[in-house]
Amino acid sequence: MTRNILSLFLLVLIFSCETAVEQKPSKPNVILILADDLGFGEVGYQGQKKIKTPNIDALSKTGMVFTNHYSGAPVCAPARSVLLTGMHMGHSYIRGNDAMKERGDVWDYAKASADPNLEGQRNLPVDTETMSKMLQRAGYKTGIVGKWGLGAPLTEGIPNNLGFDYFYGYNCQRQAHNLYPTHLWENKEKVMLNNELVIPTTKLDAGSDPNDPASYAKYEQNDYAPDLMHEKALSFIQENKDEPFFLYYASPLPHVPLQIPGSDREGYIAELGTEDPYDGKKGYFPNQYPNATYAAMITKLDQQIGEIRAKLIELGLEENTMIIVTSDNGPTYTGGVDFDYFESSAPFTNGYGRTKGFVYEGGIRVPMLVSWPGTIKQSTSDHISVFYDIFPTLAELVGMPISEELDGKSFLPELLGKEQEKHEYLYWEFPETGGQQAVRMGNWKAVRQNIVKENNLDIELYDLSKDILEQNNIAAQHPDLIKKFEEIMAKEHEVPVVSTFRMAALGD
Structure with missing residues (x-):
């Protein structure tokens, strides 16, 4: 009798262990990293030679690289709208970078810095369905760190009303034209930083020497926004490690202005050699070492991606986290960036009219990789995909229904090596x-x-x-x-x- 009870106990124990193995977390964490103006050819795994991206390259060796992936639009706000709503630009509510100038002097940077009524872009209506709302319903803790651009601070279109439990970063794309801003936003609160107001396009002082580092001191202050936002991203992961989370990391890098702490670019100054200073005449801030600074900004982004991955490994979350890395549109053509020197949109055509702001390949075809160790095999996919596919992909991933009105098609089958429906x-x-x-x-x-x-x-x-x-x-x-x-x-x-x-x- 005792032996029978012991045998039954062992069977129950074995069955429970097998069930525990089978019932590994069914809702993986998702980290969607959206670079800002990162060109198709500006990462190492795509052939970039001058800019170092070792962490992105390492991720490309753990998952699937997409060679035919497209943004939803050739500029910031509409691309982000397409990404979050799963609706292409023919159906999207937001179809451009609309500053809502009827509010007043919205393009006066100083006035907007002081008055939230002048900040921000055209807002998504509060009842808009977003991937973040869908993931909230699926039981996810949702956060956005970085640049929003889809609703001004005092409107209904703030991130907290559109599916995000937590927000830290720039509400306004125009305010993001200074990486040492006077303030950022945390949820609904304006957070003042230890920086003085310097208006974008502020030139060097009259009579200053463009070859003297001291001439550029006002463009490098105390609180570097990308660093502050990165700390919040790491904290979000730490604080939500015990429940499924979705982190939309909308980095402002490497969007101009050319700004980065001096210590981050020293290696590139030595490596790239002598270069002519950028005088700021084509917009944004002057810079003594434009090529070294731009390269360092991309490497900074890469370093932060590496730290995100290291945090996942530290917490034992890497094999239960899908990481998507992509860019909102093609590379810029202004602000001191030498797109020909870096071959930013290779193998596509470089320059104004063919990159950011335009629907040719250089403006809308963007790098994308998806890493999920143990689930997605290292591979390269030529599947033709687009931003409005990401919403349905994540919905299928977590088993949530979606509206038939969405324009996208899930590419989860492609990620898992199964038969994939094509557009x-x-x-x-x-x-x-x-x-x-x-x-x-x-x-x-x-x-x-x-x-x-x-x-x-x-x-x-x-x-x-x-x-x-x-x-x-x-x-x-x-x-x-x-x-x-x-x-x-x-x-x-x-x-x-x-x-x-x-x-x-x-x-x-």
């Missing part, structure tokens, strides 16, 4: 920088430019399998394809709710 096409529109539309369908890429500026509806056509630089417009050779793209552009464009984003030539 028939991807769609973009952008009412700024002249007014633009674009569609990618297989290897075909259709582009419309100057829709607003010139009422142009002509479509350019490129075969990306042969013309990755998008230099050979073959529209005249394929009238049937052009007709198809015209139909897609008409179908996917809905009249924007916000009049600022309307394009009359499209019938708005």
Whole structure:
């Protein structure tokens, strides 16, 4: 009898242990790291030679690298809207960087620094469905650290109203044009920093020597925002280690201005050698060592990503955490950044009109890797994906239903080595920088430019399998394809709710 009871006890114990193994946490943590203006060619695993990104490169060897991944838009706010809502630019409420100038002198940096009523961008309506709200319903603690840009401080469009339990960083993209700002925001509170007000575009003092480091002292102060935000990101992970969490780490790096603590760039100054100072005439702050500073800003971002991973390892969370690293759009063309020197958008075309702000490949194709050790195998994927796919991917990951109105398709099967459904096409529109539309369908890429500026509806056509630089417009050779793209552009464009984003030539 005693032996039978002991045998039964052992069977129960064994079954309980097996069940415990099978029932490993079903809701992995998710860290979504969004760089700001990081070009496709600015990371080592994509071939960058001058800028060191050892931690990002190491992550690329633990997971899946996507070679055909796209932002939702070629600039900050709409890209972030597409990312969080899963709705492409033809359906998105936010379709541009709208400062809501009807509020007053919103472009006066000093006034906006003092008055929250002048800060921030056009806000997402409070009832907008977001991936963060979905993850909250799934039982996740949600946080955003970094740059918001989707709702001014005193509007309903703050992060805490759109699915985030915690927020620390820049509310306003314009305030992020100084990496030593006077303040940041923590949830609904304005947090003052130990920095004096220096207005972006402030030039060197008259008569100062551009080759004297002392001439640039006012651009490097005490509280460096990327460092402060990084500390909050690490704290968020530490504080939520015992429950599933979602951290949206929207870093302001490497978006200009060219600013970084001097000690962080010393190695690059020695390595890259003599260079001409940047005088600030093309916007943002002057800088004595523009190339060394820009490289150091990307390496700073890389270092912080390495520290995020180290924290996960320290807490035993690495194998239960999915890390996604990508960028909000292509690289900049201003502020002292030498995109040709760094080949920032390689293998695509560099420079104004082809990178940030435009729907050519250099403006919207961005680096992306997904790491989840023990679950995602090291590999390279040519699956064509886009920002509006990330919402449904995370929803499938945590077993949550999504609206049929979402434009994205989950790429979780691709991550897990299963059969992956493909998009028939991807769609973009952008009412700024002249007014633009674009569609990618297989290897075909259709582009419309100057829709607003010139009422142009002509479509350019490129075969990306042969013309990755998008230099050979073959529209005249394929009238049937052009007709198809015209139909897609008409179908996917809905009249924007916000009049600022309307394009009359499209019938708005």
